[in-house]
Amino acid sequence: MDSASSPPSTGRGVLIVRNAASGTAVLRADPAGTFAERLPEAVVHELADGEDLADVVDAAMESDAAPDVLGIYGGDGSVSRMAHLARRHGRPLLAMPGGTFNHFVRALGVDSVEAAIDAYQAGSTVAVGVAEATADDDEPVTVLNVVSVGAYPELIGERERRTSLGKWIGGVVATAAALRRAEPLTIVSEGRRARVWSVFVSVGRNDPERVATMQRQEAETGVLDVRVHHARGSKVRALASLAFGKRTAAVLRAVRLFPRDEDVERLVVRELDLRVRPEAGHPSVFVHDGELEERAAGGFRLRCVALPGALTVFAPPPAA
Template identity: 80%
Template sequence: MNHRTRSDGHGVLVVRNARSGSAVIRSDPAGTFAERLPAARVHELGEGEDLVEVVDAAMKTDAAPDVLGIYGGDGSVSRMAHLARQHDRPLLAMPGGTFNHFVRALGVETVDDAIDALAADSTVEVGVVEVTADADEPVTVLNVVSIGAYPELIEERERRSSLGKWLGGAVATAVALRRAEPLTIVRGGRRARVWSVFVSVGRNDPDRVATMQRQETDAAVLDVRVHHARGSKVRAFASLAFGKRSAAVLRAIGLFPRDADIERLVVREFELQVRPEPGHPSVFVHDGELEERAPGGFTLRCVAVPRAVTVFAPPGAPGVPSSPR
């Protein structure tokens, strides 16, 4: 299949998730889409509308898109990446969320950066992780999947969404810190009590526990960080700092977890059984998306899949040739 497209957006479907990044003040991209991609089909994702249904309906038309584009946060981008894999289409990912970990790792800081890459037909083959919970269908993960303290924090924050993202987050942090307990994992027949487990797409910064943003493009391995529950609750939540500066400050004042409490594995596959304490949610998070399971625990399996999806990225970005193909 020829993935080349016209620079005016002909053959491009862009789905815009306006609810992403609601905590960040950013300019409306509608003018940019109209000016730079006048021939593209732009679809605003409505309340309760399903991204899968929107894309599947577009693919069944006589004018099925050649490129699947998404304007949204990491969760929206990862869902569209999964659909791009299913339909064998390249992905046009544009930053429209709060953190935009994935696109930033590819050197895409703005909507214009992504459109420039589209116009230049500059792409990179990106590795992903396929994550399966129990017997469900695998989902595509672009950055990280996590269990433990971080998913419980997200679960608390979503319960307080009416307070707003920042206030709700502050209240959720206080509540989660008070209620925090280690959970039990079973791996290879061996049990362990842990505060958290992070499974990153590709090798990541060895000084971090919360590897929220990927560091490699064509990731062929998983970088696993297991935070064993030998330290305090404060250290457990300090470990969630994913910024280099924040982690350095916490390390300097002695709040960051000790190196001896962090187990690191670099593997191609990783499987474990998750057993939360009674009264605690049975949850995990992937690319900022909370997934709830039946009470009592679940089995989580992660598999690295290199070169899984083609993504438009600026020339010279990590893994992208300096001259477009």
Template identity: 80%
Template sequence: MTSDHPHGRGVLIVRNAASGTSVIRSDPAATFAERLPEAAVRELAEGEDLADVVAAAMESDAAPAVLGIYGGDGSVSRMAGLARHYDRPLFAMPGGTFNHFVRALGIDDVDLAIDALEAGSTVPVGVVEAIADDDEPITVLNVVSVGAYPELIDERERRRSLGKWLGGVVATWTALRSTEPLTIVLGGRRARVWSVFVSVGRNDPDRVATMQRQEADAAVLDVRIHHARGSRVRALAALSFGKRTAAVLRAVRLFPRDADVERLVARDLDLRITPAPGHPSIFVHDGELGERAAGDFRLRCRIVPDALRVFAPATQP
């Protein structure tokens, strides 16, 4: 199969310069100029809204046929929602810290993504639509979470001036002293939990924090509910998503017990969430914080199979 977009013709690429600042990554500008000289490359300025940039491009005389994004999971997730809105394929390149979504599709660098674009190779991708209270649906590519992880991200954002890694250390220390269980109602059952993770597609059965997507053509939600029967240390240890780290935590008996983690597979989920007094009403989707008015809120998630076409190698990892 040959590309319908030789040299990047008809492709809009938006770069999020704020993504991946905590890792050393080569500037892709030279690669874009050499391999995609006909693409329209636009750098997202600080405070500029991605949706506004894409809307302006779509209203122009040369509306793009492909929406491309160079950034982290949050940027890719936002562009995925826009690609669905405008019925365009997504051209996603790893430009963030973890790049969970593109790595799940076998894309480890910019050149591999461009190879797929040039080959015209797309794969169908399932997504989750998440709705907080009565807001518009949010397109989610990896995971939605409430509880300890969003609070940790919230604490880290408050310390952004320290840098991502040092801010993360300080946030973790703060969370070890202050994290409290929240109350959820699911299917008429009430429970006190440390966290809930709703993953797009089936995930590693041994993990609690299913932050890294495992499959492209997702058709179910994979839900992990960590019940509040252990310590704060175990609540934060559960957020480990690396196999080696999890293995070490299991060996020293800091990882949550299997009996404390409830695992569900479903096509939709309807949660009523009540934070502990004095704690924020927040959730996280693909690493992005979603804030609610103080107090309880409703979070609904449903799987949407084959919701998006993404340029990726035909052979999936």
């Protein structure tokens, strides 16, 4: 954890982009008053429906008053996209929790907008390890928490097709549909072929008891923690493996619905290169930090690499 010279406490030179669509299922106080009171000179931009975050940031960086700090108020997907832009433009990231889960900022001890601003005004930063994920020959994307193929991306896809039903009901219907349609996919890595329910590629070492490693556990890291759920169990186990909480996983283990230990392979590596081949009729998709990415039918190549210390983030010092 570094303590840089304190930046202007008024927020001069800070661009904050708000994603109003993040975390709509969570009741949160509007941060506008906090921004106005504590960072009165910051530029606050509310992302309009259909407006692209990269366009907003690129325009700001090309202006006569280019920001020194890029701030984001939103969920993990929004924070991940802003982190990518912060790396591109060589700026520190001011990340504030405004989504449903906020996995990344919580891992850094930023549990509120106030905590993020406290760290900014104190000049307290951490060099955070990230991953870059590249699908086929596309430009790489910055990953803060996890990349996944298999059951979880298909579940997210089913849920997104049912947004009109609301988040809770849509999630229940999507889970039922995913359970009915679930089929293993084929992956090939370093000449090894396997039929799997899912692969999770976490940034940094993660809880060894989980398959779905959604929330990162450490800030400064240079490794990927990979969980491969081999397709030797039932469809029910495939969906049960997506339990994110320890308590839920413990209950599923007790009733013997959680994947067996011998069906989950763990790798700790710096790089991973996969060929992903879904079954006919199933989408070619992957998810990074909650963002669904669709590929051409028939499969794709996914490469992930760990990059230690690649992103500077304002965060409080660790607890003693």
